[in-house]
Amino acid sequence: MSITQSPDAATAAASGAGAGALSPAGGPAAGRAPLATADPSRPDHTAVHRRVSRRETHSPRSLLAILLAVVLVVVFAWIGTEIALSLFGFGALLVAPADMFTSVLNLPALPVAVLAAAGIVVAVVGVLLVIAAVSPGRRPRHTLASERSAVVIDNEVIASALARHASLAADVDPDNVTVSVSHRLAEVRLVPSAGRPIDRAAVQTEVEKHLAAYDLRPRLRARVRVTEQSKVGA
Amino acid sequence: MNATNRALNRMLVLVIGLLFVIIGAGAAALAFVPIVRDAWVAASGTVASQVTGFVQSNPLAGTGASWPLAAALALLVIAIVLLIVFVVRQGGGHTRTAVTERADDGTVQIDSAVAEHALEDALATHPEFVASHVSTYAVRRTPVLKVSVTCRRGVSPADASRIVDDTLTALDRLLGRELPALVQLSGGFRARVRSTTRLQ
Numbered sequence: 001m002s003i004t005q006s007p008d009a010a011t012a013a014a015s016g017a018g019a020g021a022l023s024p025a026g027g028p029a030a031g032r033a034p035l036a037t038a039d040p041s042r043p044d045h046t047a048v049h050r051r052v053s054r055r056e057t058h059s060p061r062s063l064l065a066i067l068l069a070v071v072l073v074v075v076f077a078w079i080g081t082e083i084a085l086s087l088f089g090f091g092a093l094l095v096a097p098a099d100m101f102t103s104v105l106n107l108p109a110l111p112v113a114v115l116a117a118a119g120i121v122v123a124v125v126g127v128l129l130v131i132a133a134v135s136p137g138r139r140p141r142h143t144l145a146s147e148r149s150a151v152v153i154d155n156e157v158i159a160s161a162l163a164r165h166a167s168l169a170a171d172v173d174p175d176n177v178t179v180s181v182s183h184r185l186a187e188v189r190l191v192p193s194a195g196r197p198i199d200r201a202a203v204q205t206e207v208e209k210h211l212a213a214y215d216l217r218p219r220l221r222a223r224v225r226v227t228e229q230s231k232v233g234a
Numbered sequence: 235m236n237a238t239n240r241a242l243n244r245m246l247v248l249v250i251g252l253l254f255v256i257i258g259a260g261a262a263a264l265a266f267v268p269i270v271r272d273a274w275v276a277a278s279g280t281v282a283s284q285v286t287g288f289v290q291s292n293p294l295a296g297t298g299a300s301w302p303l304a305a306a307l308a309l310l311v312i313a314i315v316l317l318i319v320f321v322v323r324q325g326g327g328h329t330r331t332a333v334t335e336r337a338d339d340g341t342v343q344i345d346s347a348v349a350e351h352a353l354e355d356a357l358a359t360h361p362e363f364v365a366s367h368v369s370t371y372a373v374r375r376t377p378v379l380k381v382s383v384t385c386r387r388g389v390s391p392a393d394a395s396r397i398v399d400d401t402l403t404a405l406d407r408l409l410g411r412e413l414p415a416l417v418q419l420s421g422g423f424r425a426r427v428r429s430t431t432r433l434q
Binding site: 043097112134154164 | 235236242243244245246248251252255256257260261264266271275278281282300303307310311313318320373388390392395398402403411412415417
């Protein structure tokens with residue numbers, strides 16, 4: 001497929017000759033349908049999209065790895081310097097290599113409490129590092145089904161949209177709605193205005209309707225809570 | 235999205251973590267388990283004499299310094315270099331060409347700046363978005379557009395994704411081909427600047 005042979009290219013170039021090259025041609029809905037599955041020469045980007053989505057919803061553990069690498073470099077540089085100094089017969093910076101070796105051998109001479117505490121702390125840090133290395137490290141994000149692109153959404157965006165819909169459905173001020181979105185649960189908390197009861201079931205169906213429309217991966221369950229205290233003048 | 239080698243990151247963390255677990259558990263065992271303690275004390279004398287003997291009996295030619303120590307120094311330097319390379323290679327993966335089209339009579343290249351500026355200009359006209367930023371990465375040698383969009387408060391993710399997808403389809407028509415794309419929606423917390431007026 002070359003640039004000039006594509007049937008769409010000529011029309012796009014013609015319409016794009018004006019001011020805004022990407023100004024919507026034929027409304028937002030019109031541009032979507034024809035390209036969806038009609039074009040047989042349309043390249044399949046599913047593999048790339050899947051890879052990119054996965055990478056964007058999981059932590060690369062870069063920060064931790066860089067931190068550990070820097071600490072290792074510092075420790076290695078220090079030990080290396082001590083070895084070099086002792087090789088050329090200079091005095092040690094802090095501890096000579098021979099003394100390092102003998103003090104490791106004499107570890108049992110330390111007080112039991114110190115040795116045990118140090119060992120347990122080191123082991124716990126090690127366990128935490130192993131967990132960090134093996135766990136998936138999910139970021140607070142969801143993906144959304146789209147044919148054109150891989151879409152990754154911060155949970156905050158979902159929460160803020162749900163809060164708007166819930167406040168409209170419950171007829172309360174948007175500031176009296178708090179939504180927290182976690183991996184599988186969207187929790188909506190509503191503070192009613194004094195004297196105006198909230199139809200909890202209506203809010204629940206409204207929120208569920210919108211969640212279904214977003215079609216998020218992984219799926220979100222909705223839970224609506226109405227606080228017992230209400231607010232005056234809101 | 236970027237070219238970070240994530241498996242290597244996790245491998246380094248895992249190896250250091252396991253090392254810590256072993257050292258820590260060993261130290262705790264020395265403190266708590268009498269058998270381990272006795273064995274360590276019994277072995278330490280012979281180990282010390284053997285190692286010092288090995289280090290001192292292998293002098294480096296000419297200098298009188300021992301070669302095992304020099305070898306250890308060389309290993310440390312190599313490890314430091316490898317670790318620095320590891321740190322420096324994090325991230326990256328940007329590409330400056332969005333489309334490369336080879337034909338018999340020549341090659342056409344489209345700079346990624348073309349796609350990036352066109353998308354950013356088009357997205358700037360939408361009131362749903364506070365800001366947008368487009369960059370291009372090479373994912374397994376395929377140029378992939380990354381469209382990061384900051385949404386205003388309460389914008390539906392489905393609407394935002396549809397707007398960006400429409401802009402992308404318009405770009406497809408302009409370029410005559412479809413580039414894979416990642417759309418990242420963030421924001422949503424920008425609150426109103428002043429409180430609402432109550433009309434009830």
